Amino acid sequence: MNIRNTSCCIFACCLAWLAVPANAQPDLGIPHLRKQGAATQLIVDGKPFVALGGEFEPDTATSLENLRPIWPTLVKMNVNFVSPVALWEMVEPEEGKYDFTLIDGIIQEARRNNLRIGLVWFASFKNGLGAFAPLWVKKDFQRFPRAQPRGRTSMEIFSVIEGYGDATRDADARAFAALMRHIKEVDGREHTVIMVQVENEVGVLGDSRDRSPAADKAFMGPVPKELMDYLQKHKETLAPELRELWAANGFKTAGTWEQVFGPGKPDDVVTERPLKEGESQTEWRKLHWPVDEIFMAWNYARYLGKIVERGKAEYPIPMYVNAWLQQPNLPWPGKYPSGGPVPQVHDVWRAGAPSIDVFGPDNYVSQFGEVSQRFMRNGNPLLIAEANGGERGAAQALYAAGQGAIGFSVYGIEYNLLWQDAANELGRAYKSIAQIMPLMADHQGKEGEMAGVLLEGNEPEKVRLGDYTLTVKFAADRRIDGAPPRPAARRAGLLFVLTAPDEFYVAINSQTELAVTFTPNTPGPPLVGVGPIEEGSFVDGRWVQGRHLDHRAIASETCVYCQPALLVPAEYYFQAAHSEHTILRVKLYRFQ
Numbered sequence: 001m002n003i004r005n006t007s008c009c010i011f012a013c014c015l016a017w018l019a020v021p022a023n024a025q026p027d028l029g030i031p032h033l034r035k036q037g038a039a040t041q042l043i044v045d046g047k048p049f050v051a052l053g054g055e056f057e058p059d060t061a062t063s064l065e066n067l068r069p070i071w072p073t074l075v076k077m078n079v080n081f082v083s084p085v086a087l088w089e090m091v092e093p094e095e096g097k098y099d100f101t102l103i104d105g106i107i108q109e110a111r112r113n114n115l116r117i118g119l120v121w122f123a124s125f126k127n128g129l130g131a132f133a134p135l136w137v138k139k140d141f142q143r144f145p146r147a148q149p150r151g152r153t154s155m156e157i158f159s160v161i162e163g164y165g166d167a168t169r170d171a172d173a174r175a176f177a178a179l180m181r182h183i184k185e186v187d188g189r190e191h192t193v194i195m196v197q198v199e200n201e202v203g204v205l206g207d208s209r210d211r212s213p214a215a216d217k218a219f220m221g222p223v224p225k226e227l228m229d230y231l232q233k234h235k236e237t238l239a240p241e242l243r244e245l246w247a248a249n250g251f252k253t254a255g256t257w258e259q260v261f262g263p264g265k266p267d268d269v270v271t272e273r274p275l276k277e278g279e280s281q282t283e284w285r286k287l288h289w290p291v292d293e294i295f296m297a298w299n300y301a302r303y304l305g306k307i308v309e310r311g312k313a314e315y316p317i318p319m320y321v322n323a324w325l326q327q328p329n330l331p332w333p334g335k336y337p338s339g340g341p342v343p344q345v346h347d348v349w350r351a352g353a354p355s356i357d358v359f360g361p362d363n364y365v366s367q368f369g370e371v372s373q374r375f376m377r378n379g380n381p382l383l384i385a386e387a388n389g390g391e392r393g394a395a396q397a398l399y400a401a402g403q404g405a406i407g408f409s410v411y412g413i414e415y416n417l418l419w420q421d422a423a424n425e426l427g428r429a430y431k432s433i434a435q436i437m438p439l440m441a442d443h444q445g446k447e448g449e450m451a452g453v454l455l456e457g458n459e460p461e462k463v464r465l466g467d468y469t470l471t472v473k474f475a476a477d478r479r480i481d482g483a484p485p486r487p488a489a490r491r492a493g494l495l496f497v498l499t500a501p502d503e504f505y506v507a508i509n510s511q512t513e514l515a516v517t518f519t520p521n522t523p524g525p526p527l528v529g530v531g532p533i534e535e536g537s538f539v540d541g542r543w544v545q546g547r548h549l550d551h552r553a554i555a556s557e558t559c560v561y562c563q564p565a566l567l568v569p570a571e572y573y574f575q576a577a578h579s580e581h582t583i584l585r586v587k588l589y590r591f592q
Helices: 003-019 071-076 101-112 166-187 213-220 225-233 240-248 257-261 281-285 291-314 343-352 368-375 390-402 413-420 425-443
Strands: 032-036 039-044 051-055 081-083 085-087 116-126 193-200 319-324 358-362 383-387 407-411 450-455 461-465 468-474 492-500 503-509 514-520 527-539 542-548 571-574 583-591
Touching: 039 193, 051 116, 051 383, 051 413, 051 425, 071 413, 081 407, 101 116, 101 166, 116 166, 166 193, 166 291, 193 291, 213 291, 225 343, 240 257, 240 343, 257 291, 291 319, 291 343, 319 383, 343 358, 343 368, 358 368, 368 390, 383 390, 390 407, 390 413, 390 425, 390 450, 390 492, 390 503, 407 413, 413 425, 425 492, 425 503, 425 527, 425 583, 450 461, 450 468, 461 492, 468 492, 514 527
Parallel strands: 051 081, 051 407, 081 116, 085 116, 116 193, 193 319, 319 358, 358 383, 383 407
Antiparallel strands: 032 039, 450 492, 461 468, 468 514, 492 503, 503 583, 514 571, 527 542, 527 583
């Protein structure tokens, strides 16, 4: 290089440096997932972030004018994250011609309101159907073929069978890649968009699998080697439902789908019945386990995996898929989307689509805790893709945060305050989680240092926190004679973070008193007492104390302030604060 060229380079570098605003923040890297101990954290601008918000109804976010009055409501609800939809038919109304005007406007409005975005790509599939594919795709059913159920020629579901539905997949992937390329261009430094949900609730409805000639041929053929290699490599850690099914057929390492996974259940055996009293979901699910679901899971995984790969090649932020769950009265594939990423086929999805970061449940079922635990198996980060709002959602959000969730999203968030939650219980829970988030970041993934409890009935829940086991239940109604009765307890959520061996913070959502019993797990004095209880808030990361609370201890539900000898073990009452403060700090001690 000659001296003149060197001088030009130095001059150009100086100009580039001068062009950077003086107050510009350094780029701390694009949003990504990071392991900490047993947990997975979502990292945004260099810090762990828990997404607390919700998803708009699809039509809400198709007009900037329609969204304008909604942003202040979201701020009032203490959300930090919102999920608007990106509709393929609006992004690519004509093949090869893209329009990102709406997406750009939403990103700008989110920035003005200090919100992050988890964009939802509604393209080939929304609720299993091809509702939001462009008209030029829908009309060309030769190029973009449909799935075929038993007894019908077609349905409004695009086929995902490899070698048959490839044109649809590739068109979707091209549009998604263009979208991600554009997001990188307009948001690659600001990081307003931190995640993307790819498609929505995929799977075949109306039948357990696609029965087009191409699908039948693939189903009668061998299980792909890639899937069999994965199953053999991960044999000891597979989802128990899948491993049990494979074991029942002799752990075959090759063969057709039915040879490897069995013939499934004939139609006359699959009866429409709800979950029986005392029957676990695992036992009940065994009645409805056709091989068809595994076959469709592989094909959907391959289809979505290719789309995600194309998008990540442009801008590799975290990408997830959501699952429409089995329902107690609709437990068999086809009544819920067959082939979607439900827990029993997570391993099939991992084998077919390793580029997908997270499988997230649309968790509206009454077994919220059980479903959440099943989605956390084998290191899948907990991301509640859709949930109820209101008081129910507030309790579940606290529980999910305590389980280390990277996000909790209420569907139809724009209507929550209007229809479900006049008291803004969800907003109070979000406020608590947001305040305690820095503490959570330090303790996630470390055994016994963080926990979530969800009470949805009269049965107590136990949780390990450091050197103690906590038993949490609804307290008995100890009202004074003549006082109005309390409303019946419905549910409660608690988020615990242990910050010292005998100190923890707890955020609570419950308008009814909760009885908590502490049992030591280590040698020493056998009894546990509660010292100071403070209510307070974190302001800019600093604890601001509110009231110093009374901490009543009882030995039974009828004896208040009993003799010390009777306190074996003692129950202590906790309740959500009725002030601006939303968190309790509690200190424990041991005695005998």
